[in-house]
Amino acid sequence: MKEADPLIYPVFSGLVEDLIGFRYEAAARDILLEKLGVAAADEGFDSLFDYYYFLRYDAGSAAAIQRLIEHLVVPETYFFRELGPVEWAVREVLVPKVQAGLHPKIWSAASSTGEEPLTIAMLLDEAGALDQVDILASDISQRHLDRAKSGRFRFRSLRDPAPERLVSRYLTRTEHELTIDQRLVNRIDWRKINLFDQSAIALLGRFDVILVRNVLIYFSHEGIARVVRTLSDRLTNDGVLLVGVSETLFKHDANVRCEEKSGVFYYRKGKL
């Protein structure tokens, strides 16, 4: 790429934020430029400015935008990550509803390569409730969704500490990879969704539990508020929203209130 111009970073960081809400801080400037360089070269652009204007204004740029998104998103997740809140949601929210004869829904938003929704599926299956719960898993990357649906994972997808009872029951180690019980994969509705696409999300109905974990850190302050407002609109009246353990919505005007049970912090719709 010819340009290492300081002007490239501002225009592209603004574009990326508009497209998917990711905020590349100055410290991540080089990472962004490296990814852009590869994406632009793949599209045949020598100049990042030409590439930028192509993405912004060319009528035929939609496919190129999706390819750019594929370059930008990072598959960083693993099975049983921050397991406590997920176990709580299954045990305290979903299973009681199943026992009450209801058919609850859970959505793992920004599920990346699928380890989180598959962990949920394992827990539901263990509780005998898998068939009575609808699980939606979404990500902005088709590549990630395809990998999730393949049911094949790298060893990095399994890290300590992992509950042995679930590992031995649902995961199989081969020489080169991990595979998962395909029954779980098939129970999940996998969809490509941009969390900034309010109209697409409005069509999804309402959920008893929504997880949007370890993804808000990539968004700007305004982006977080926007995504959380969109997601909280999709909660049932008693639905809960779970974010990552190191994330908080206190600072954001997102129309949710924080509650705590059994050491798990979650959010419900509406201010206190």
Add this chain to the structure above:
Amino acid sequence: MTRPIHELIEQLDTTSFSHRREVVRELGDLGDAALPYLIEALTDRSASETRLAAAVEALVLSIGDVESTLASLETAAPAIVADVAQILGRRRHLGSIDTLVRLMEHENDVVAVTAIESLGRIGGRAAVAPLLKAIQRNEFFRVFPAIDVLARTGDPRAVDPLAQLLNHPHYALEATRALGRTGEPAAIAPLAKLLLGDNDLFIRLAASALEELRHRCFEQYGAVERFDEDLSAVLRGNEKLVAHLLRAMEGAEPPEQSAMARILAAIGGEEALAALLGVLRAPSAAAEAAAAVLGTTTPLPVDALDRALRAGSSRVRTLLLARIDQPALLNAVTAVLSDSDDQVRVTAIRSLGRMGRPAAAGSIFPLLDDASGLVRQAALAVLLTLGGQDLERHALQGAASDRALLRRASLRILGHFGYPSAESVLLSAIHDPDAQCRDISLQSLAVLGTKAAVAAILERASAHDNETRASAVRAMGSIGVEAVRDALWRAIEDEDEWVRYYACRSLGKARDLSSWDRVLPCLDDASRLVRIAAIEAIAQFGGREAAEILAKKTESQDDDVRRAGIIGLGIVGGEHARVAIIGHLRDADPATRLLALSSLEKIRTSESLSSVLSTLRDPDSRVQNAAFQALADWPGREAAEALRTLLLAHPDEDRFLEALARPIEGRTEVVLEALFDANESTAPLLTAALARSSTRHASDALEDALVRGSPAARKAAAGALIAAGTRVRQHAVRDASALEKDPDVRRFMNALLSRRP
């Protein structure tokens, strides 16, 4: 409007925190006038805790002469005196050191401990003697804070007494940590001795302390080579240590593991290196640290690295490859180019690039067709760096491949190096079925610039399909404008917006002023793309008229038109452009503010610098950071003075020190001037900036400060010069010590000279 003092004093214990904070701030702003009332509030011990705490806060913030006023309270009740000590410490006034030293001797432990902690807040070396006395007294509650404060003085006289405490059961842990914080190379030996013990806790602690010591040496002196040499000299060959470290590594925290890995490397020898390679296999922080040290340790264990690379997992390979650049490992690195992990392939390619051997081109070439874009990009970048005759042969073969990715990269290589064989291949590739191949060949032909190449480009500019015409017109931007002007003028009226876009850009790139009247109408083109390209072209033409047009464009409601105008103004430069740009430093859109800042960097005047400084307080962290980076790179006295002020106001922020230490015009002079009247707090920061600069000019300035600086500066300069470790610098300190009149400075210099391991 400020409220009456008595009214404010009555509200010191108001229940609202925000109201109380406002009252405290107002009382502080009143300065001397409010002091008698605040002292009364402080000494009225029947008052509520809230009121007392608020009075303390107001005194800390006061702009009045608090130090003199509080002097009368030295003999008050211990609780009041403890508050006095706390206030003095938080105000960080150097003139309070004597008072606090006296209060360290107070019979009441709370007062004494508060005084010691306050000395720690003020920093500096003035209190070293009383602190040394305090830790020798064995008064439990006073020794702990004194150890901590003493370590942070950075005074070489602190090392021996702290080392003695390593034998004391109560203080050994704290003393170990404190030795790390001293930043004194003399602390290496006592800490290394702890590694030989049987206690895993102390081995981990000592390793961490050595790591901290190393980090502080880097902060202070900008280099750690001397530190590493000293550590190796103490540990080298002591293979008994290896077993101790491996045992202590199990169950240690990641930072401790990392510290121990570095120590293994410092020990050196077969056994230690074998241990490091063993550590690599575990998925832990220690493995990353082991990889880091294996890649940088001298002498490099080439055989062991070769084995580790070939047998290692993808993760281990990535860690090792990031640091490998020895040609002796070329075969091992080539062998892992087939790893299934694309990160390994990328790091292996870059590693081969660093080796600089054109012979590696044949191994890298097939990766131009890799499934991963990152790998393809890395391969192309490295091949363009390596060059070589083999590469020409590979590229010619690749250009005839049936795989489009390989053809694209091969055509780029041929065009980049302009091999004689390239012309015919490129001329034929302008009819390639792949659009990117056609584009690359046209751009490459433009760089070749031969008669046949130019003719082909002109011919393609009339091609039927839009894409080819746009490519040809873009290529014209790399050809002398005389040969293509007419074609570009025709292209500017083409039906396709991308053709018109590239025509404007090519004319702008050529700065062809005769095209002004052709480009001007494009500012109102139906296509936004073309309007933006026209703005950029006008900017390239330059001049007052261009600046006026661009300034108008920066008022557009369209983000990209506005931004193009700002970028253009940066290119045009001049006062008119500057004034138009600074208005956009307050734009509502952060990306526009960032652009305005970047454009302003191209117009380096005093006024521009003032605008950059005000942008340091921008609400968006990206803009703040960009403003700071602009300041850090800004040459001249004014920027250096601004950085010096920031550093002295925020001594704990390393970025200010790093920026002031950059070898940029004006920095050394400004730092040296400040050393002439630097105090115990500021002198070490200023000398650290010179030491980290690592230029001859800065070293000379340190020697200058050694003779002409304030007493504190002379001590700090001596520390920095000794740490540099060269004989010449040590001689300079020895000479200065012999001529030094101030006994305290002389003792300090002698302590430095005698304690070097």
